[in-house]
Amino acid sequence: MCATAAYRLVVIGESRADAAPQAGRPLRADAERSMRAILEAAERVLSTNPAASMEQVAEAAGVARTTIHRRFASRQALIDALADAAVAHLRAAIDQGRPETAPPLVALHEITARVLRTKISWRFALDLPAKAGSAAAEGQQDIARRCLELFARARDLGLLAAGADLEWTRRVYYALIGEALHGDGEQTDPDILAGRVVETLLHGVSPRDR
Amino acid sequence: MCATAAYRLVVIGESRADAAPQAGRPLRADAERSMRAILEAAERVLSTNPAASMEQVAEAAGVARTTIHRRFASRQALIDALADAAVAHLRAAIDQGRPETAPPLVALHEITARVLRTKISWRFALDLPAKAGSAAAEGQQDIARRCLELFARARDLGLLAAGADLEWTRRVYYALIGEALHGDGEQTDPDILAGRVVETLLHGVSPRDR
DNA sequence: TGAAACTGCAACAGTGGTGTAGCGGATACC
DNA sequence: GGTATCCGCTACACCACTGTTGCAGTTTCA
Incomplete structure (x- = not known):
């Protein structure tokens, strides 16, 4: 899905009941492979059918259903982890657009294209409402903050109206990005x-x- | 939810297995009341939690769960009927905006306000993907067609750019309407x-x- | 190379939702 | 006022999905 990952997967407890990744012993190589396969399969399957069962996810990932339960305490835990991973990808994509340093119009183009690319691969997870306090929520807030900063820079340069409502601008921007992805194949670049x-x-x- | 309904509720078969409304004997007054209560409750409950059970819908409607099953062959049938009803409301709202006769800019404002009002009440049902061949799908297509006609009129009057992509314009318009509803209460008029x-x-x- | 970690598999219990059925009482309608 | 319709209630069968457990075989890694 995405070649480079900016995070490392780990486990903490030994008990099956709390397999949430937080901190502790790093995973063995094959386990990390499985983990990644599960997350990517979950994204693929759930984006088609949000009500899909763990069985279907497991099949798509090429692992046994019990293996998923070994890593994720519950279906919800899997989805939460998926959201976290997706937002991490999105953040990385935005970073590469140099939102703080590039000229606003250039940054806007660059970031938009990168975000679109990421959203194509993580459509389901990125449309998930982030749980309060989660890494995903924190990431989304950070992204929104930096988005507003970029717009503020753009406004100061006269690119946006002086009295522009930056929050509304941000929401419109998000909506347009979402809409651009709904195209029926006639334009996907x-x-x-x-x-x-x-x-x-x-x-x-x-x-x-003019 | 909406005071006036432009349709009438009916039943056909006697068998419990196919209680889909299509044509036939009109419902008794109390039955129609229940029907309406169920649809409105379904909208309310499902907009908060799309995975809510029939039990929860029944409770919100003030009827027994079996009563719902008497009218709707399955959970899916209920949701389909909900989508049909919502689109009918939306269509009625648009009609009142005189999209074919009023000056484009006036019609655009008028229709937008009415659609927003309707979408607030039928958020869940109107976000549902319409099943191919359903009344809802037909209604949505009709709405899209008339939307494009309105934009064409607007373009001919110089309100839109001569080379504007009307389909893209329509999608952006839909997205903006959707976004306007996501406001966190700071502006709801x-x-x-x-x-x-x-x-x-x-x-x-x-x-x-300028 | 050996211990620790990981996986598939088979089997199981529990849960919650769906859909059906029939009865007795209430309600609308003519 | 009588009849067809409608509703609540209770009870039931069914099923799909979740989450657990233990074991035997495989893979990683030091």
């Missing part, structure tokens, strides 16, 4: 989609009088 | 929200040079 998103965000659909 | 949606759709968030 992230760079082209990003251009359309940014153009629409800034200027809407009315004629440009 | 449909008229104000509609103004914001239309303004953003037409001109984006950049400064207006």
Whole structure:
């Protein structure tokens, strides 16, 4: 799904009842492979059918159902972990767009294209409502904060209206990104989609009088 | 939820197995009341928790669970009926905005406000993917068609760019409406929200040079 | 190479939801 | 006022999914 992962998978307790990854002994190589296979399969299966069973996820991952239960205390724990992993990927993608240093318009294009690419692969997990206090929630908040900062920079440069409501701008931006992914195959290139998103965000659909 | 309903509820078969409303004997008054209570309760409950059980829906509707099963062959049948009813409401709301006759900008504002009002009440049902061939699907297609016609009129009047992609415009419009409803209570007046949606759709968030 | 970690497999208990059935009482309708 | 319709209630069968356990065989890693 994504070649490079910026995190490491670990286990803590020995008891089967609390297999939540937090801190402790690092996983053996084959276990980490399984873990990754499970998360990726869960994303694939659940994005098609959110009510899919653990059995279906296990089959798609090429492991036994019991193996999933060994790593994740419950179905919910799996989904939570999935959300955390997806947000971590998203954050990494955004970092690569240099939101704090690149010129705002360049950063906006760059980030949009990267986010679109990531969202294609983690559609289900990224649409999940983040649980309060989770790593995913923290990540989403951080992303929103940096998004607002980028827009503030853009506004200071005259790219946005001086009185623009940055929070509304952010929400519109998110909505446009979401919409760009709903296309029925007629246009899927992230760079082209990003251009359309940014153009629409800034200027809407009315004629440009200039 | 909505005071006036533009449809009538009926039953066909006697068998419990196929209680799908299509044509036949009209319902008794109390039965129609129950039917309406069930649909509205389903919307309320499922919008909070899409995985809620029939038991929870029944309790919210103030009826016994078996009563629901008497009218709807299955959980899925209930949800399908809910989707049909919601789209019927939406269509009625749009009709009242005179999309074919009013000046485009006026119609756009009017329709947006009405749609927002309807979507608040039928959030769950209207977010449902319509089943192919269902009344809901037919209604959605009709709505999309009329939306495109309205945008075409707007474009001919110079309100939209001459080369505007009307399908993309429609998708952006839908996305903005959806986003306007996600506000965290700081602004809920449909008229104000509609103004914001239309303004953003037409001109984006950049400064207006004029 | 040997211990520790990991996995598949088979089997099991528990749970919660779905859908059916019939009866007796209440309600609407003509 | 009589009849067809509707509803609540209780009870039941069924099923799919979750989560657990133990063991035997395999893989990793020091």
